[in-house]
Amino acid sequence: MRWHPTRRARILLGFVLAAGVAYWGLGLNLSGLLPKTGGLHLAGDFFSAAWHPAFGYESTGFVPAEAPSFLLKVLHGLWQTLEFAIAAISLAFAFGLVLGILAADCFWAERGSGWQVFRWLLRIVLAAMRSVHELLWALILLAAMGVNPATAVLAILIPYTGTLAKVFSEMLDEGDTRPADALKYLGATPLRVFLFARLPRSFPDITAYAFYRFECAVRSSAVLGFFGFPTVGLYLKQSFENLHYREVWSYLYGLILVVILLEFWSSLIRRRFVA
Amino acid sequence: MEQPPSAFRLSRVEVQLGGNSVLRDIDLSIAAGERIALVGPSGAGKTTLLRVFTGVIGPRQGTVEVQGIPIHQLKPKALRKLRSRIGFVHQDHSLIPNLRVAQNVVAGRLGQRSLVPALRSMLWPNREELEEAHRLLERVGIADKLFQRTDSLSGGQQQRVALARALFQRPQSLLADEPVASVDPARSRSLIQLMVALAEEENWTLVVSLHDMELARDFFPRVIGLRKAHVFYDGSPQELDSTHIKELYQLEEEPHASST
Numbered sequence: 160m161r162w163h164p165t166r167r168a169r170i171l172l173g174f175v176l177a178a179g180v181a182y183w184g185l186g187l188n189l190s191g192l193l194p195k196t197g198g199l200h201l202a203g204d205f206f207s208a209a210w211h212p213a214f215g216y217e218s219t220g221f222v223p224a225e226a227p228s229f230l231l232k233v234l235h236g237l238w239q240t241l242e243f244a245i246a247a248i249s250l251a252f253a254f255g256l257v258l259g260i261l262a263a264d265c266f267w268a269e270r271g272s273g274w275q276v277f278r279w280l281l282r283i284v285l286a287a288m289r290s291v292h293e294l295l296w297a298l299i300l301l302a303a304m305g306v307n308p309a310t311a312v313l314a315i316l317i318p319y320t321g322t323l324a325k326v327f328s329e330m331l332d333e334g335d336t337r338p339a340d341a342l343k344y345l346g347a348t349p350l351r352v353f354l355f356a357r358l359p360r361s362f363p364d365i366t367a368y369a370f371y372r373f374e375c376a377v378r379s380s381a382v383l384g385f386f387g388f389p390t391v392g393l394y395l396k397q398s399f400e401n402l403h404y405r406e407v408w409s410y411l412y413g414l415i416l417v418v419i420l421l422e423f424w425s426s427l428i429r430r431r432f433v434a
Numbered sequence: 435m436e437q438p439p440s441a442f443r444l445s446r447v448e449v450q451l452g453g454n455s456v457l458r459d460i461d462l463s464i465a466a467g468e469r470i471a472l473v474g475p476s477g478a479g480k481t482t483l484l485r486v487f488t489g490v491i492g493p494r495q496g497t498v499e500v501q502g503i504p505i506h507q508l509k510p511k512a513l514r515k516l517r518s519r520i521g522f523v524h525q526d527h528s529l530i531p532n533l534r535v536a537q538n539v540v541a542g543r544l545g546q547r548s549l550v551p552a553l554r555s556m557l558w559p560n561r562e563e564l565e566e567a568h569r570l571l572e573r574v575g576i577a578d579k580l581f582q583r584t585d586s587l588s589g590g591q592q593q594r595v596a597l598a599r600a601l602f603q604r605p606q607s608l609l610a611d612e613p614v615a616s617v618d619p620a621r622s623r624s625l626i627q628l629m630v631a632l633a634e635e636e637n638w639t640l641v642v643s644l645h646d647m648e649l650a651r652d653f654f655p656r657v658i659g660l661r662k663a664h665v666f667y668d669g670s671p672q673e674l675d676s677t678h679i680k681e682l683y684q685l686e687e688e689p690h691a692s693s694t
Contacts, residue, residue, distance in 0.1 A: 269510070341528035341596075344488060345603055346518030346545020354549075355541060355556060356530055363532055432532070 208404035212412055217403040229406070236384075236391035237413050243308070243380040243390055247315035248373045254316075255323025256365070258285060262328040265339070265357050268349040282328075288321030293379045297386055311388040315379050319372060326368055330361045363432040370425035374418055381414055439502025441466045441607050441639035442487050447496035449482055456482045458663045460496070464641065466606070469633055471650035471671075472643040474660035475683050480643040483660065484609045487641070488520055489513050501606070518545030521600030521638070523610040523629075528596055531585035535576075535595050538584050539567040542602030570598040574628060590621040597629065607639035608632075615645060622646070626653055647679060 194202060215229045216222050227235070260266050262281050267274045291299075297314035304310045331353075339356040347355065384392020391410050398406035442464040449457040457479045464470060472480050485491040486498055489505045498505050500516055508516065521542075529538045540559050544552055555563055564580070571577045574594040579587060584595060593613055600608055610629065614622030626642070630653045633640035644650050650657050651671040659667035659674070659682050666682055667674060 335527060337524065337527040338530045341522070341524055342541065342544055344490065344517060344520075344522040344524075345542060345599075346514040346516070348514065351544050351549065351552065354553070355544060359530055359533055 204402075205404045205407075209408050211405060212408040213403070213405035214409070217398075217406055218401075229409070232394065233391075233409055233413050236389075236394045236410065237417055240377060240380045240384070240390040240392075240414070241417065243311050243315070243383070243388065244373065244376040246308075246312045247319060247380070248369070248376045250312070251316050251319035251323055251372070251376075252369050254320045255327055255369075258320065258324035259327025259331065260353075260358075262324055263331040263357075264328075265332050266353050268353070270349075282325075285321045285324050289318045289325065290321075291318060293318050294382065294386075297383055301386060306387045308388070311380070311383045311386075311390075314383065315376055319376060323369065323372060327361075327365055330364045330368070331357050334360050334364075363429075366432055367425070367429050370421075370428065374421050374425070377414075377418060377421065438466060440464055440499065441468070441501065442641075443499040443502075444486070444493075445497050447486065447493045447498060449479075449486060449491060450494045451482065451491075455663055457486070457493075460665055462658070462665065462668070464639060466639050467637055468656060469630060469640045469654050470642070470656045470658055471654035472641060472658050472660065473645075473647060473650050473682070474666070478660040479663050480660055481611050484522075484611050484641065484643060487609055488517055488522065514545055518543075518603065519606050521603050521605035521608040523593065523596045523600060523608065523613045525612040526589060526592070526616040529584045529592055529599075531583075533584055535571070535579045535582050535584050535587070536564060536567045538595055539570060539598045539602050542599040543604075545603075567598070567602065570601045571595075573601065573632070574598050590617045590625060593617060593625055594628070597632065601632065601636070605638065607641070610640075610642040612643050612645065614649075619646075623649065630654075 213229060226232075258281065262278060262285060264278070267278055293315050296317050297311065300310045300314050304313075334357065338360055339352050342352045342356050343349075380388075380390050381392045381395075384390035384394070385396050387393060391414055395407055395410040398404075398410065440463045442462070444460050444462045447457060447460040448455060460483070472483065474480055482491060486493060487500065489498070489500075489508070492498075492506055500520075503516070505513065505516065530541070536559055537556055540555050540563055543555075547555070559567070568577060568580050571580055571594075574597050576587075576591055576594050576598075579591065579595070584592065587595065596613075608629070613629070614625055617625060626644075626649050629642065630640065632638070642654070651674070655670060657667065657669065657671045657674055658665060659678070661682055667678055
């Protein structure tokens with residue numbers, strides 16, 4: 160008897176091989192995970208700080224007298240993080256919706272092939288926008304524009320618009336086509352079928368996904384602080400460099416709290432749309 | 435006196451889908467105001483025939499006339515205008531689920547209005563439109579559902595909304611493709627009864643495809659039976675005896691079926 164690998168088995172084998180090649184190529188070694196004694200101390204300090212996050216500055220030596228209290232600084236950092244995220248996601252939503260509609264197949268139903276060429280060019284541009292991560296966009300834009308709020312907003316805006324537009328266009332194309340067909344049967348033009356059936360039908364999905372991306376934008380905004388933008392990431396990095404681990408944990412807990420609150424808010428809104 | 439044109443008239447129509455003949459050699463004439471049940475096994479071509487009536491599917495051969503107009507000559511715009519005069523009730527899921535019932539009813543006139551007024555009446559239906567929608571929902575027996583989200587209604591109720599949408603459209607004829615296939619038996623009887631009553635009041639030409647032979651017998655003066663892409667029976671339900679029915683629903687022999 161001969162062994163016939165089924166399609167599924169071949170795919171699985173492919174994944175296992177690819178993983179094996181990656182491990183081998185990186186020279187991964189489990190002993191690398193065992194920390195050196197110094198590292199062990201450092202890790203111990205860092206994680207024990209998790210149990211008592213700071214509520215005030217850990218050392219007042221470097222803090223100017225007129226500086227705000229530490230907790231205010233945490234709140235300020237979180238608020239700035241949100242501000243960057245809101246500025247970026249609101250523009251990304253508007254651009255993403257327009258470009259997503261233009262990139263959807265069903266929007267161009269019964270149109271000439273010239274429009275199909277336009278649609279494919281648009282899809283390529285969208286792919287290029289999202290294939291560069293927001294941190295890389297920040298690096299490129301920093302070189303051109305310097306540390307400036309618009310730089311950070313643009314760095315998030317570009318890849319997020321690309322992602323939102325791609326996902327929105329797929330949601331528009333893949334939903335149930337039966338309501339749209341019904342409008343076609345009663346004499347509606349393709350544009351009307353799109354506006355009155357496809358678009359409203361996809362709206363709950365579009366909203367839910369936009370909320371999820373907002374959450375991602377908050378994280379991106381926080382990380383962009385590492386480049387010097389005044390989000391919570393900047394303060395977190397400074398505290399880390401000063402070995403003020405308890406302050407680091409205060410910022411981390413604050414960030415986790417913000418994401419949980421956002422999740423709570425978005426699930427309330429989602430329930431209204433889906434119920 | 436000249437005869438008024440048939441509501442639908444097919445001569446020597448052949449339709450192919452994906453290389454298979456789905457309808458062959460169909461000659462049919464349906465007079466304005468007639469009420470017809472379309473019966474036959476699944477895959478006999480009932481859905482295709484109804485689609486041919488609306489011009490959504492074009493025939494490979496033969497001519498299709500609607501109100502005396504040969505529709506294969508029509509430009510897309512004229513074809514849409516013709517469709518806006520034909521109501522169509524689909525099997526299910528033809529309504530936009532996350533809109534209000536009123537919005538789905540008002541959508542009935544989407545093929546007859548220009549874009550901006552159509553948008554306005556979907557987003558902010560005015561008092562007259564709401565009152566009309568309410569009156570129509572009253573006629574189909576679900577007046578209290580005007581502002582409900584459409585997907586919160588049962589399958590039978592949604593079919594009544596689809597009927598109200600067709601009423602709002604003010605068509606000359608109503609086609610229905612298995613409208614009760616997803617509705618439980620007790621409710622499907624009253625839904626067909628309602629459809630026939632509305633057709634009489636509105637003087638619609640009514641063509642309904644059905645699985646239930648009993649419903650066809652009880653409510654329709656003319657029954658058209660399709661079998662293997664052909665018209666197998668066309669006449670009154672009284673003459674449609676049990677041997678006819680047995681033959682109509684007789685399954686194809688196995689070797690024949692697998693050779694296609």
